[in-house]
Amino acid sequence: MFATALEGLAADGVIAVGPDDLPGLLQQVRESADPKHGDYSGTMAMGLAKRAGRKPRDLAAEIIGRLEAVSGYADLFEPPGDPVGPGFINVRVRDQALAAAVTAAVADERLGVAAVAEPRTVVIDFSSPNVAKPMHVGHIRSTVIGDALARILRFRGHEVITDNHLGDWGTQFGMILWGWKHCRDEAAYAADPTAELGRLYRLVRKVADAKPEELAADPEAAALAADHPEAGREVLAETARLHSGDAENRGLWEQFMPVCLAEIERLYRRLDVSFDHQLGESFFQPMLAGVVEDLLAAGLAQESRGAVGVFLDGEEEPPLLIRKADGAFLYATTDLATIQWRLEHWRPDRILYIVDHRQGRHFEQVFETARRWGLGDVDLVHVGFGTVLGDDGRPFKTRAGDTVGLEALLDEGVERAARVVAEAGRGEMDEAMRRRVAETVGIGAIKYADLSQNRTTDYVFSFDKMLQLTGNTAAYMQYAVARVEGICSKGRIDREAVRAAAGCVRLEAAQERALALALVRFAEVLEDVEADNRPNLLTAWLYDLAGRYSSFYDSLPVLKATGDACSSRLALCDLTGRVLRHGLGLLGIGTVERM
RNA sequence: GCCCCCGUAGCUCAGUGGAUAGAGCGACGGUUUCCUAAACCGUAGGUCGCAGGUUCGAUCCCUGCCGGGGGUACCA
Numbered sequence: 001m002f003a004t005a006l007e008g009l010a011a012d013g014v015i016a017v018g019p020d021d022l023p024g025l026l027q028q029v030r031e032s033a034d035p036k037h038g039d040y041s042g043t044m045a046m047g048l049a050k051r052a053g054r055k056p057r058d059l060a061a062e063i064i065g066r067l068e069a070v071s072g073y074a075d076l077f078e079p080p081g082d083p084v085g086p087g088f089i090n091v092r093v094r095d096q097a098l099a100a101a102v103t104a105a106v107a108d109e110r111l112g113v114a115a116v117a118e119p120r121t122v123v124i125d126f127s128s129p130n131v132a133k134p135m136h137v138g139h140i141r142s143t144v145i146g147d148a149l150a151r152i153l154r155f156r157g158h159e160v161i162t163d164n165h166l167g168d169w170g171t172q173f174g175m176i177l178w179g180w181k182h183c184r185d186e187a188a189y190a191a192d193p194t195a196e197l198g199r200l201y202r203l204v205r206k207v208a209d210a211k212p213e214e215l216a217a218d219p220e221a222a223a224l225a226a227d228h229p230e231a232g233r234e235v236l237a238e239t240a241r242l243h244s245g246d247a248e249n250r251g252l253w254e255q256f257m258p259v260c261l262a263e264i265e266r267l268y269r270r271l272d273v274s275f276d277h278q279l280g281e282s283f284f285q286p287m288l289a290g291v292v293e294d295l296l297a298a299g300l301a302q303e304s305r306g307a308v309g310v311f312l313d314g315e316e317e318p319p320l321l322i323r324k325a326d327g328a329f330l331y332a333t334t335d336l337a338t339i340q341w342r343l344e345h346w347r348p349d350r351i352l353y354i355v356d357h358r359q360g361r362h363f364e365q366v367f368e369t370a371r372r373w374g375l376g377d378v379d380l381v382h383v384g385f386g387t388v389l390g391d392d393g394r395p396f397k398t399r400a401g402d403t404v405g406l407e408a409l410l411d412e413g414v415e416r417a418a419r420v421v422a423e424a425g426r427g428e429m430d431e432a433m434r435r436r437v438a439e440t441v442g443i444g445a446i447k448y449a450d451l452s453q454n455r456t457t458d459y460v461f462s463f464d465k466m467l468q469l470t471g472n473t474a475a476y477m478q479y480a481v482a483r484v485e486g487i488c489s490k491g492r493i494d495r496e497a498v499r500a501a502a503g504c505v506r507l508e509a510a511q512e513r514a515l516a517l518a519l520v521r522f523a524e525v526l527e528d529v530e531a532d533n534r535p536n537l538l539t540a541w542l543y544d545l546a547g548r549y550s551s552f553y554d555s556l557p558v559l560k561a562t563g564d565a566c567s568s569r570l571a572l573c574d575l576t577g578r579v580l581r582h583g584l585g586l587l588g589i590g591t592v593e594r595m
Numbered sequence: 596g597c598c599c600c601c602g603u604a605g606c607u608c609a610g611u612g613g614a615u616a617g618a619g620c621g622a623c624g625g626u627u628u629c630c631u632a633a634a635c636c637g638u639a640g641g642u643c644g645c646a647g648g649u650u651c652g653a654u655c656c657c658u659g660c661c662g663g664g665g666g667u668a669c670c671a
Contacts, residue, residue: 324669471619554635
């Protein structure tokens with residue numbers, strides 16, 4: 001909030017240059033790298049001096065002089081000193097102003113975060129697993145990032161519509177259908193249908209792909225492949241029969257769908273992820289022929305080599321194919337129909353697609369086609385993310401060729417957390433509490449490990465790193481929250497009374513001041529997250545905030561402080577706990593009272 | 596071939612046109628009569644792939660090169 005104020009002040013006539021230059025120059029207010037340089041630094045004098053033909057330090061001195069004279073400046077900031085170095089303008093927030101900001105946030109249910117002035121309707125398309133496949137670690141990124149962005153944008157005041165665009169109509173069903181007809185285990189299906197369908201999928205995929213190294217590792221698949229050399233083609237035929245309305249396959253699809261959905265629902269519940277809609281590919285199936293007809297009629301699409309495609313960059317560049325030579329529709333066709341449907345029914349200002357960056361080109365083409373098609377004025381954004389890699393630098397797979405199941409990952413995370421709970425000697429916790437802590441901490445660690453990465457870069461998957469519970473992990477923030485709760489319960493503190501008395505906030509120790517400076521940045525961090533759709537900016541700030549709290553906690557007593565210091569520090573604890581809890585909540589990560 | 600992304604500490608990764616490039620893990624050393632040690636404090640460790648260019652200032656922007664990954668007409 002202080003950076004914004006400073007920019008505002010500078011805009012009020014401090015910098016006398018051409019108005020075109022102002023926005024760029026105002027960006028040049030930043031947090032100081034080192035506390036000894038004050039809280040915020042202005043770097044505009046250096047760049048400006050060149051153009052004005054003056055010495056940077058002289059110009060900086062002049063800016064400082066004018067800044068002080070602007071009304072409102074003195075309420076928020078200490079008088080700036082002389083320019084430093086080549087012409088830095090270093091500014092320090094007045095302790096009183098900082099304390100007042102903390103006081104205001106303590107009293108505010110929204111913790112000092114105002115809702116946006118112009119709310120938008122934003123559709124977020126994320127997770128989108130193929131329902132016939134078991135979910136694996138590769139699914140976690142889209143699911144977790146999309147969920148976090150949805151929560152953050154909602155909190156910022158936007159109208160958010162989440163939609164899980166399920167893959168419920170593709171080749172994977174052909175595999176299950178083929179498997180069902182050739183090698184089903186009725187007893188296993190009766191006992192645990194999802195497990196049996198999962199087994200069929202994994203088995204048939206190997207048979208259909210017929211990769212020698214995979215078959216070598218799986219005798220059952222190898223035997224089937226030997227008996228059915230045409231399995232790959234037959235799988236596609238099963239898919240085609242489903243699409244053409246074949247009664248048997250359609251019936252099986254209707255039988256399998258609830259089973260598949262129940263499977264992924266269980267994972268979503270455990271991850272605490274929910275959707276407003278789950279309109280899968282099958283939902284848009286009836287519209288696809290119309291999409292192709294429209295695009296042909298509009299002259300955007302044309303036939304080529306028997307297929308129909310939209311040629312966006314001339315005949316030489318690969319087109320966006322919307323109908324195959326055999327008449328089947330494609331991924332792109334469904335995506336176009338989906339955009340059309342969403343615009344008509346939801347009228348969004350923005351649609352975010354949380355999808356692996358390898359599909360960047362696909363989305364470029366789909367978006368460009370949608371624009372030329374005249375679907376409407378909407379921001380279509382591919383929020384791409386990097387691939388999860390294995391130790392070998394290739395997309396993640398275990399040695400056997402399978403990826404690690406998402407459920408197994410969650411189980412392992414919870415189990416490791418349970419072990420730490422036991423080791424930590426939390427003897428006073430009952431069994432139910434221990435389980436709840438383990439679940440919250442274990443799942444939180446996994447989500448945080450993903451969210452704290454820059455989403456655009458690939459990352460190497462590591463069980464140990466993902467399930468780590470010390471250092472820069474969710475547990476670190478959860479632990480800080482538990483410490484706040486510990487203070488309040490041990491001291492029998494009435495939180496409401498603390499908030500009512502928060503006018504007494506005093507920031508005397510360096511640790512208190514550092515904590516307060518981080519606390520008042522919540523709003524701008526969320527703004528930055530939205531601007532680039534980057535949740536890792538929020539994790540980085542939360543980690544910084546929790547770190548400042550840990551230093552504060554270790555060096556300054558709260559309950560044993562006397563008089564004003566006690567109530568002031570209680571207010572800081574209360575706000576820190578709430579901000580951390582809420583911030584983690586925006587990431588879809590829970591907290592516990594004790595751990 | 597063309598297009599996109601990446602190359603930062605032993606490992607995994609942040610980061611930014613600005614003042615001594617950061618964190619975690621790992622290593623080494625310290626902290627518990629005191630509100631939770633899942634913590635805190637400290638030490639060691641870097642020619643930010645290489646070479647040019649733009650700039651008052653480049654790890655960041657531009658060009659070239661080297662290395663890795665991905666995409667590239669009928670999968671999603």
